[in-house]
Amino acid sequence: MSQDTFKKALAVGRPPNVVQNFPGSQALLVSGKVIDRAMTAKGGAMTIAANGRNIFIIEGALKAAQRANAAIIIEIARSEATYCPTTLWNIARRVDYLCNKLGITIPVAVHADHYFIKSWDGVAEAKAEIPSVFDAGITSIAIDASHMTDDLNLLANLVVAPTIPTWAGYETEIGEIKGEFGLSSPVEAKFLCQGLNAHNFCPDWIALNNGTTHGIEASGEGIQVDLTAKIHETLKPYGTSGAQHGTSGNDSARLREIAAQTATTKANVATALQMIGWGVKVNEFGNAIMDGDHFAKVTGTGVDDALWDEMVAYADDNGISGGNYKKLNLVFERRWQGQSQAIRQRMADNVEGFVYDLLVNVFNAQDTAPIAYDLILEAGSYDLGPKAKQFEDPAEWTEEKIKAMAASIDTDKGPEGDFDD
Template sequence: MSQDTFKKALAVGRPPNVVQNFPNSQALIVSGKVIDRAMLEKGQAMTIAANGRNMFIIEGALKAAQRANAAIIIEIARSESTYCPTTLWNIARRVDYACNKLGITIPVAVHADHYFMKKWEDVPVAKAEIPSLFDTGVTSIAIDASHMTDDLNLLANIEVSSAIPGWAGYETEIGEIKGEFGLSTPVEAKFLCQGLNAHGLCPDWIALNNGTTHGIEASGEGIQVDITADIHKALEPYGTSGAQHGTSGNDSSRLREIAAKTRTTKANVATALQMIGWGVKVNDFGNAIMTEDGRFDKVTGEGLEDALWNEMVEYADANGISGGNYKKLNLPFERRWQGQSEAVRERMVDAVDGFVHHLLVDVFNAKDTADIACDLILKAGSYDLGAKVEQFEDPNEWTEEKIKSLAAEIDTDKGPEGDFDD
């Protein structure tokens, strides 16, 4: 990207909350809408939404995107904010700092992922709290009311919509990510997007349960491409793209299929980046390789200092932490990781950089989407690209009473209960 293009995009592309929080910044933090449109403009492309559980992941993902000249998303889930040093309220500041430190010039969206509401009583709390996220510089949000019934999911999205700036990226969700259980259907996806359109809302993304899992994908099933494509085809009139959750551990060929055969533009990757930064042995698509006794296999001389890794393992054992719950080591140990030598810190960042760059260029087809994103900003002359589709559904057919009646006709399998937040 030319410096002239970057400077022009920087002048008009940063939303007002970003300008207010970081008035002298040279970081091109943009709305999530910009990232989605850039992928659609290129075609058969999606970018990484890297869960920035710690600073090493954030810096590594940004460096990779800069090398690939790719627009990117850095995100954190609401639940991750409870066990990571990165939270919904400091992620924008962390991203801005890293962009300025590293001289990043590609467009970056800052996404609040899985802002969940598990029961109707959570809705007024969400409506009051969501503005505080945008006050800190967040530029995109995922409203996740998928734990509730289809009617309450739709009504919750409508109720909190006034708390989300119109220029911001907006993701909605119809199914928790539960692997083979509770697979999403075109009927429930269309119900949600149709009802949102009737109320003047156009989500940029929709997240499904399309067969994958959160954490490392070990089921052998993974993303169901045909299910995803069918749902996206049903949503074409509503302009909503796909957000692929649970990307970690799915093999590259399946991810290429998702990019090529569906309308997915956003792929969340969390666990794989964490493991790679630590120096845990993984296969070629980020799946942790366990030892015979069921432990993570740390590669000597890669990622963290070996002695510090051993401390983490001892801490985990003492606190009953194992498997996927190693994610809970981010909060107590990030300050220790920062205290390592510069060479060790850099190799942690570089490990993430290498893995993300491979995804962006060789798997996701996101190379050079930074230029496209900047062109979209300059063409609009604004940080606000507007909705992809205008309202065309009749709001009189989508009153609360009619929403409940229509939802009662949908045969929905939500799958088993459990902890499927991130």
């Protein structure tokens, strides 16, 4: 990629909220649409959506993508802001700062993940609050109303979607809280995308419960590739790609199948990056390894060993264990940044190595940055438009008819899971 191409893409590819927030920046922050379509254009490729719970994860992921010449997504979930220093309102600023500091030139989308709406009472709050995250530089968002019944999920999306800029990446979700026998179905997914299309909304991604180990493990078999492919095939007319949640802990062979055999272009990874940055021992899938009742740490890597001991002691004193170690991010990031440059560097380097391997050897995302540049330059704009035009009849998708159709869908909303990853 020539410097001239980068400059041209930089001139037209940054959305207006990015330009307003970072007027002198040399960071190519782009719509999530650009990232999705770059993966689709390459074919059989998905990129990481790295949950930037702390600044070392963001740095490592950006450096890995630069090395792989891959377009990438940096994200944070709405709930993560309660226990992480990275929030929906500062993540774009953190990404922009690091891109400029490190000379990052690959395209990066900044994604607000799992903007959850757990009940109808949350719709008004979402409608009021979502514009503020775009005001802060976000370029993509996931509306997660899947905690509700299928009719309310669709109706909530219809109320909230107008608050999302038309140029921005838009993810929707179906089936996140299914129980053991409640994997997402093609019927439910099509219902959601049909209703959105009827009202002229085209989500770029849909997240499914497809057997992921994220949150409630819906199936001991892990991610269901065939089911995912079937749902994606059903959704082809609607132009909606797949977003794979709960990628941490899945074996590489299964993830390669997801990339190669489905329309998935976005794969969320959170827990593995956090653990690897700290220097926790992990297996080849990114699962943390235990040493008795605590996580095993590799001496001399990740955070300073003495500081790790403080983290463990704090966790023990506060009843924090297992997945709840994520709550240490907010408490300890200041301490991590106060370490020597060499230790800070090795934390980011740990993340870089893991993400680079995923991008190149598992996700097939290498060399997607030039494709993204071409898409921006061909459009001559930061706005690539929708992948599918409206073709469903809005008269058939009134609130009354939506509720009647949803009542006929055989669905099982199961126990709630953990919606961060």
